[in-house]
Amino acid sequence: MEDEDCPDLVPIDAGVVQDSEPGSGRRIPVTIITGYLGAGKTTLLNYILTEQHSKRIAVILNEFGEGSALEKSLAISQGGELYEEWLELRNGCLCCSVKDSGVKAIENLMQKRGKFDYILLETTGLADPGAVASMFWVDSELGSDIYLDGIVSVVDAKHGLQVSCPFFFFQMYRQVALADLIIINKTDLVSGEELNKVRTSVRSINGLVKILETQRSRVDLSNVLDLHAFDSLSGISLQKKLENMKTTHAHLDKGIMTVTFEVLGNIKEENLNLFIQNLLWEKNVKDKTGRTMDVIRLKGLVSIQGKSHQVIVQGVHELYDLEETAVAWKEDEERTNRLVLIGMSNFVSFSHSSYAKNTVVGCSRKARITLLPLIG
Numbered sequence: 001m002e003d004e005d006c007p008d009l010v011p012i013d014a015g016v017v018q019d020s021e022p023g024s025g026r027r028i029p030v031t032i033i034t035g036y037l038g039a040g041k042t043t044l045l046n047y048i049l050t051e052q053h054s055k056r057i058a059v060i061l062n063e064f065g066e067g068s069a070l071e072k073s074l075a076i077s078q079g080g081e082l083y084e085e086w087l088e089l090r091n092g093c094l095c096c097s098v099k100d101s102g103v104k105a106i107e108n109l110m111q112k113r114g115k116f117d118y119i120l121l122e123t124t125g126l127a128d129p130g131a132v133a134s135m136f137w138v139d140s141e142l143g144s145d146i147y148l149d150g151i152v153s154v155v156d157a158k159h160g161l162q163v164s165c166p167f168f169f170f171q172m173y174r175q176v177a178l179a180d181l182i183i184i185n186k187t188d189l190v191s192g193e194e195l196n197k198v199r200t201s202v203r204s205i206n207g208l209v210k211i212l213e214t215q216r217s218r219v220d221l222s223n224v225l226d227l228h229a230f231d232s233l234s235g236i237s238l239q240k241k242l243e244n245m246k247t248t249h250a251h252l253d254k255g256i257m258t259v260t261f262e263v264l265g266n267i268k269e270e271n272l273n274l275f276i277q278n279l280l281w282e283k284n285v286k287d288k289t290g291r292t293m294d295v296i297r298l299k300g301l302v303s304i305q306g307k308s309h310q311v312i313v314q315g316v317h318e319l320y321d322l323e324e325t326a327v328a329w330k331e332d333e334e335r336t337n338r339l340v341l342i343g344m345s346n347f348v349s350f351s352h353s354s355y356a357k358n359t360v361v362g363c364s365r366k367a368r369i370t371l372l373p374l375i376g
């Protein structure tokens with residue numbers, strides 16, 4: 001990144017707290033920004049930090065020192081030791097360089113509550129954002145101050161999802177599998193045909209994700225912020241997506257895919273819990289050929305016995321949550337339960353075509369059998 005792209009940095013006044021105090025009840029959204037090395041995460045952050053917008057955004061960078069000009073400008077080194085420093089930008093944003101990623105940084109940031117109303121957290125290019133996302137779900141103290149709004153993953157259009165090293169490949173795949181929004185960046189470097197291929201690869205991993213295509217990470221911020229991807233507010237938009245969802249083809253024959261389930265009727269809550277726990281914890285929900293799935297992300301809308309409103313199901317790795325939405329089932333409405341699993345077959349040589357043959361309305365027969373007892 002060129003130096004002129006770097007925002008002006010101004011030291012922050014220590015201890016100044018303006019409006020909302022801790023305990024004021026207003027929770028701050030956190031967006032996790034992830035993406036493979038060099039995809040354009042920092043370019044995206046710089047864009048957000050320099051754009052004029054109505055939000056006061058605090059940015060947490062957990063990788064710095066060797067990357068872009070912004071990262072370098074935040075990497076304050078004393079005798080080789082990096083320490084935390086807060087900087088306020090001219091457009092009201094805050095920046096923080098941190099040694100420890102995630103919860104610690106956010107706890108420290110909350111000391112400065114009142115100076116910002118949104119948090120962006122950039123993970124390192126090789127990080128599994130699921131680990132960071134999970135922290136927000138399990139940390140109940142943080143939960144009263146902040147909430148996870150969404151996971152945004154930046155993909156390099158030029159390199160797509162091609163990485164030869166298996167470890168790097170699976171990290172990249174997880175970043176795509178977990179994302180609520182994918183920004184395919186650097187479209188200036190590829191032809192229309194190449195871009196199509198990248199788009200298809202992304203879609204084959206994550207059938208639910210919204211995809212934006214851009215250059216220099218320039219995106220309409222209303223598409224990036226306030227996604228409410230992890231709470232019941234996303235129920236309405238999720239319903240539309242789920243209705244049109246199909247099981248996807250496995251990505252690069254590595255068994256990475258989106259699987260959809262659709263079952264009619266009311267579900268007993270305890271049976272649903274059991275099903276999800278078998279799926280996420282015991283990992284013993286199998287398709288007809290005995291293959292299990294390592295689920296990275298789970299989403300769904302279901303009808304629970306005794307509940308008048310639709311219930312949203314959210315899962316990241318082994319954590320999951322059921323929350324009643326504001327959408328009531330109508331009297332004459334057919335109650336359809338829809339679940340989407342994004343993950344990886346436990347057999348690497350997994351072939352989509354054999355799986356597809358065994359699917360009925362996007363639902364593997366075996367899994368359908370497992371789901372049917374849920375209906376009371």
Ligand SMILES: Nc1nc2c(ncn2[C@@H]2O[C@H](COP(=O)(O)OP(=O)(O)OP(=O)(O)O)[C@@H](O)[C@H]2O)c(=O)[nH]1
Binds near residue numbers: 041
């Ligand atoms: N041609 C082109 N270059 C871009 C675009 N977006 C970013 N770059 C360049 O790509 C390089 C990497 O961008 P960064 O924003 O630093 O990527 P990153 O994901 O933060 O990289 P790491 O921190 O190393 O993981 C920089 O030199 C950018 O200037 C784009 O749309 N087109």
